[in-house]
Every structure is written in C-alpha cells, then in structure tokens.
Amino acid sequence: MHIPDGYLSPQTAVTMYAAAAPFWYLAARKAKVVLTARTVPLLSIFAAFAFAIQMFNIPLPGGTTGHAIGATLMAVVLGPWLAIIGMSITLVIQALIFGDGGITAIGANVFNIAVVPAFVGYFTFRLISGSSSTDSRRWVIGGAVGSYLSINAGALLTAFELGLQPLLFHQVDGTPLYAPYGLAQAIPVMMLGHLTVAGFVEALVTGMVIAYLQRANQQLLALHHKRQEA
Amino acid sequence: MRLKYLWILLISLVILSPIGLLAQGTAWGEWSVEELEEKGLGFVPQGLQQLSALWEAPFADYQFPGLSESFGYVISGLFGVSLVVGSAWVVGLWLSRKEASEKKKGC
Numbered sequence: 001m002h003i004p005d006g007y008l009s010p011q012t013a014v015t016m017y018a019a020a021a022p023f024w025y026l027a028a029r030k031a032k033v034v035l036t037a038r039t040v041p042l043l044s045i046f047a048a049f050a051f052a053i054q055m056f057n058i059p060l061p062g063g064t065t066g067h068a069i070g071a072t073l074m075a076v077v078l079g080p081w082l083a084i085i086g087m088s089i090t091l092v093i094q095a096l097i098f099g100d101g102g103i104t105a106i107g108a109n110v111f112n113i114a115v116v117p118a119f120v121g122y123f124t125f126r127l128i129s130g131s132s133s134t135d136s137r138r139w140v141i142g143g144a145v146g147s148y149l150s151i152n153a154g155a156l157l158t159a160f161e162l163g164l165q166p167l168l169f170h171q172v173d174g175t176p177l178y179a180p181y182g183l184a185q186a187i188p189v190m191m192l193g194h195l196t197v198a199g200f201v202e203a204l205v206t207g208m209v210i211a212y213l214q215r216a217n218q219q220l221l222a223l224h225h226k227r228q229e230a
Numbered sequence: 231m232r233l234k235y236l237w238i239l240l241i242s243l244v245i246l247s248p249i250g251l252l253a254q255g256t257a258w259g260e261w262s263v264e265e266l267e268e269k270g271l272g273f274v275p276q277g278l279q280q281l282s283a284l285w286e287a288p289f290a291d292y293q294f295p296g297l298s299e300s301f302g303y304v305i306s307g308l309f310g311v312s313l314v315v316g317s318a319w320v321v322g323l324w325l326s327r328k329e330a331s332e333k334k335k336g337c
Contacts, residue, residue, distance in 0.1 A: 002257070002260060003259065003260075004260055004262075005281045005285060006263075006278035006281035006282035006284075007259060007278060009277060010281075031322070031325040032325055032326065032327075035322055035325055035326035040318075040319055040322035041319070042233070043322045044315040044318040044319045044322065045233060045236050045237065045240060045315065047314050047318045048240055048315045048318070049240055049243075051307075051310050051311055051314045052240055052243040052244050052247065052311060053243070055243075055244070055247040055250045055292065055303070055307055055310075056243075056247065057251070057252075057253040058250075059253040059254065059255065064257055064258040065254075065255050065256060066257060067250070085318075085321065085322075085325070089314060089321060090314050092317075093310060093313050093314055094310070095287075096285075096287065097287055097288060097289055097310065098287055098289050098290065098291070098306065098310065099285070099287030099289075099291060100287075100291075100292070102284070103284060103285045162259050169277065171276070175273065175275070175276075176275045177275050177276050177277035177278070178275055178277045178281075179259065179275070180271060180275050180278070181259075186258075189258050193258070217232060217233075217236075220233075
C-alpha cells in the first residue's frame with residue numbers, strides 16, 4: 001500500500017500532498033492542546049508499533065503481499081489527530097530511510113494510510129463502543145471492525161489513485177506514463193487481498209492489543225476517552 | 231503509566247519480523263523497475279522510470295549491506311523503531327510546547 005516514486009504523476013502527487021496538508025496543520029494545532037510530556041512517549045511507542053507491524057508482510061490471495069497498518073489502534077489510544085501525526089512520522093521515515101514508499105508519494109501515502117484510516121477506524125470504534133466502559137468487549141469489537149474498515153478504505157483509495165494514472169497520464173498512443181494498470185485491474189486485486197487476509201490480520205492485531213491493554217493497562221487505553229469526557 | 235510491557239512487546243515484534251520475509255511476492259503496485267520489466271508488460275512507463283530514481287534510500291528494502299536478509303531485516307527494524315521513537319519524541323515535544331501563560335492556566 002506504500003506507493004513508490006514514479007507510480008503517481010507529479011500532478012497527482014502534488015494533489016495528494018495538498019489533500020494531506022490541511023490534516024497535518026489541524027493535527028499540529030490539536031497536538032498543541034492535547035499533547036503533554038506524559039502523552040509524548042505514547043505517541044512514540046504507538047508510531048513505532050505501526051512501523052513494526054508493517055514489517056510483517058502477509059501473502060495475499062492473488063500472489064501479492066500486504067500488511068496491517070495499525071492506524072486505528074493508534075486512534076483508539078490517542079485519538080485520530082495524534083494518530084495522523086504518529087503515522088505520518090512512521091511513513092516519512094519509511095520513505096526516506098528504507099525506500100518504503102516514494103518521496104513524491106508521501107502526501108498520498110499519508111492520506112491513504114494515516115488520515116483516512118485514522119478517521120474511519122476511530123469513528124467506527126466510537127460508534128460501536130458507544131458509552132460502554134473501557135473494559136467492555138465493545139471496545140475490542142469496535143477496534144477490530146474499525147481497523148478492518150480503515151485498512152480497506154486505505155486500500156481502495158490507493159487502488160483508485162494508481163488505477164487512474166493510465167487513464168489520465170499517458171503518451172499520445174495511450175502508453176501509460178506512470179502506474180501502468182488501470183482501475184479495472186487495480187481495484188479488484190487490491191480489494192481482494194485487503195477484504196480477505198490483510199483486513200482480517202489488521203482486525204486481529206488491533207483487537208488483540210486492545211484486549212491486552214484492557215487487562216494490562218486500562219488507564220492507558222482510556223486516556224483519550226477520558227480527555228474527551230473531561 | 232507503566233509502558234515497560236509495551237516496549238517489550240515492541241522489541242519482540244521487531245525480533246520476530248523476519249517472519250515478514252517469508253511471504254513470497256511483492257505488494258501490488260510496489261514493483262521496482264526491474265520487477266516491472268520481468269512482469270511481461272513489455273515496457274516500463276517512462277515517467278515511472280524517471281521518477282523511480284529520484285531517491286536512493288540508505289537502507290532500501292530494510293536491508294543492511296553485508297548482513298543476511300533476515301539479520302538485516304531485524305537490524306533495520308530496530309534501527310527504524312529507534313528512529314521513529316526518537317523523531318516522534320522530538321516532534322511531540324515540539325508540538326506540545328506551550329507558552330508560559332498557557333502553562334499557568336492549564337495544568
């Protein structure tokens with residue numbers, strides 16, 4: 001799901017940076033209010049968690065590989081805005097240091113892997129968990145379902161951005177200039193893998209960590225929630 | 231707030247990360263120029279060819295020169311985790327800085 005350099009036209013890349021930028025701005029403003037010396041370590045550890053989770057490549061139906069992302073987990077503990085910050089840091093380091101995702105594609109990858117998943121996952125989680133207490137099963141289910149939807153939303157967006165390239169950016173004879181496969185190929189293959197295996201792994205990992213935190217450190221799990229109520 | 235066990239879990243994940251190397255194949259839409267050539271497409275899109283060379287990551291594909299694939303992956307994982315933790319810490323502290331007047335109000 002990490003789009004490399006060259007798969008998006010410069011126009012698309014710039015557009016996606018423009019799409020991500022307002023969220024960075026708003027997240028930074030939000031962070032100024034809610035981040036404290038106490039929560040900074042949490043941001044660090046969950047951002048690192050996402051990084052570690054993403055190293056586990058999973059074979060997907062269709063012969064390709066994918067991985068869980070960890071955005072919803074971060075959003076449940078820290079709220080969606082801090083999740084966007086944490087995930088963005090992870091994505092930038094992945095691109096710069098490890099070549100996982102392109103530099104021109106950072107805007108797109110942030111939008112697809114940080115912004116949209118954080119919000120989709122968070123709102124789904126809030127919808128399902130409702131007013132139930134931190135140790136309720138609804139927190140686990142909310143996290144699992146939310147993260148499943150979030151990774152698939154991200155995959156769909158990625159497929160859409162890649163699949164549009166040959167349609168919009170080609171040579172006079174129709175030869176694609178960037179990502180070579182159109183929507184008719186991109187969407188089915190991406191969604192097949194993520195709706196089945198990758199989404200399931202994401203849901204499992206998210207649910208398991210929430211369940212673990214419910215037993216080991218409920219205070220941490222409830223941190224963002226308490227702040228919302230205060 | 232006891233975070234010790236989260237750190238242990240994190241490090242354990244990184245040590246187990248070579249499991250992530252077992253999966254054959256590449257992620258869809260993440261092929262290198264060489265991999266695209268092998269795919270039987272017949273050509274490499276021009277723009278892709280040009281832009282793909284834009285950035286040479288120091289530890290591309292999570293490999294360390296001179297180390298085996300698995301060992302390099304784990305070292306990259308530990309290195310990456312440290313970078314993420316460090317950067318997030320710095321960014322977090324920077325973003326959370328409050329004016330002296332705000333500090334008196336809030337707390």
